[in-house]
Amino acid sequence: MIVCLCHRISDRDIHREVRSGTACFEQLQDDTRVASSCGACHDCAREVFEAALGVCGGCGRREAAVSAR
Numbered sequence: 263m264i265v266c267l268c269h270r271i272s273d274r275d276i277h278r279e280v281r282s283g284t285a286c287f288e289q290l291q292d293d294t295r296v297a298s299s300c301g302a303c304h305d306c307a308r309e310v311f312e313a314a315l316g317v318c319g320g321c322g323r324r325e326a327a328v329s330a331r
């Protein structure tokens with residue numbers, strides 16, 4: 263699924279960035295430019311990013327299964 267139309271960033275691209283060590287959304291933006299133009303994709307991009315990290319969207323804590331890696 264394309265998340266960011268402006269920069270053609272997909273959910274797979276975001277997951278790949280997380281697997282390669284991207285740990286904060288701002289770093290993801292620096293590396294991919296996602297959500298850095300019109301901003302329409304910002305909420306979706308953050309949701310995909312947090313899901314990839316295994317972070318609880320409500321409290322920001324990583325889920326136990328992910329943090330145990």
Ligand code: FES
Nearest residue numbers: 266267268299303
């Ligand atoms: S759709 Fe992502 S910055 Fe415009």
